[in-house]
Amino acid sequence: MFADFEKYIKTQTAVLTDDEISMIARAATVTNVRKKQLLLQAGDVCRYKIFILEGFLRTYGVDADGEEHVMQFSPALTWTTEGESYANCIPSNYNIEAIEDSRLMLWTKDTFTGLMSNIPSLKQYSENLVAQNLHTSRNRLYKAISATAEEKYEDFVKTYPGILLRVPLRMVASYLGVSLKTLSRIRQAQLQR
Amino acid sequence: MFADFEKYIKTQTAVLTDDEISMIARAATVTNVRKKQLLLQAGDVCRYKIFILEGFLRTYGVDADGEEHVMQFSPALTWTTEGESYANCIPSNYNIEAIEDSRLMLWTKDTFTGLMSNIPSLKQYSENLVAQNLHTSRNRLYKAISATAEEKYEDFVKTYPGILLRVPLRMVASYLGVSLKTLSRIRQAQLQR
DNA sequence: GCAAAACAGCGTCAAATGTCCTCTTTCAGG
């Protein structure tokens, strides 16, 4: 049932034993969600750490004009949560939504904290994930303030070649911080070459 | 000598005892740097965690056109480092420069790691800093992809009221990801009101 | 199946932003 999870975790870290990974997996709740279903609604407190077994999620905010802005795409075999809300038990600014039918593993904060205190290696792995998230976020921020729309698009295509084919272009535009019009102009221009 | 450091840390965390804080402080090297002096040059490995006792630093990248892009301002009584380079001992993409004469505390990675293994509370505090950095970075990223230039400027003024008076506007523009011209238009328009 | 919604390309126009330039002021170094 958790074979994918266990296999994936082993590729990510050498510090966890098979038994530990199995214990972590057994503590999770598995749920299936349908496309368009919300896993976290802005204003609510994020109660879970999520691991995606199958499917595809997105994290996005909605501004005062009702515009959506995609913060993150979360494909299968990745972790996600809304860290600020989860860590501090405060209302989230972001929504998490399934953009494909998905199968997820969920851990409540209590459960996950308990696991970490019993399994020091999990704590270490978890810290590594936070640190990596920070580096990813900073590098994306750097692109956001320094690159042209076209450079951001090319960077996206290079970094996440698979995503482009699975999500609507308007979400890609939103992720890049440009209008759909701009994105389609860029794509048009690249076709001409 | 470290009175400011010790006092500040006590306001930040309750988990460290006076003795522990003092031990951390004594493990640091204090250096004075002059305005415009580089603490880290892109391409080098970042060897230190830095705490700023007095002065002001900035972290910035330089793109292929030679343009500078400010990732971060670091005023007195804050921590800074280039986390990706520091953690993985890889060449840094960013420079860290003093923009005022500054007095700094430095810890090498060996020293700091040693402190953390002797003082579990320091590890905890340090993890909190990483997590907070991540939230700050994500929130800034959200602004970068969702807000207009004027909203970003107003947000900056509200969030860091002190910085505006101490750094050249071109660095603020660079931090916001807009040209100096755009920033000066925004400021001009606001004066008219 | 069928109607409605979502998606994405395109044209037009207006607004936002950038580049290049000049001019003035300030300030640090000799």
Add this chain to the structure above:
DNA sequence: CCTGAAAGAGGACATTTGACGCTGTTTTGC
């Protein structure tokens, strides 16, 4: 006291981007 560099305002012009409306196609829900 002089001088050159840095800072920043602002004009002129070009480019980029966005908003809006329209269209045809695909997908979705019933």
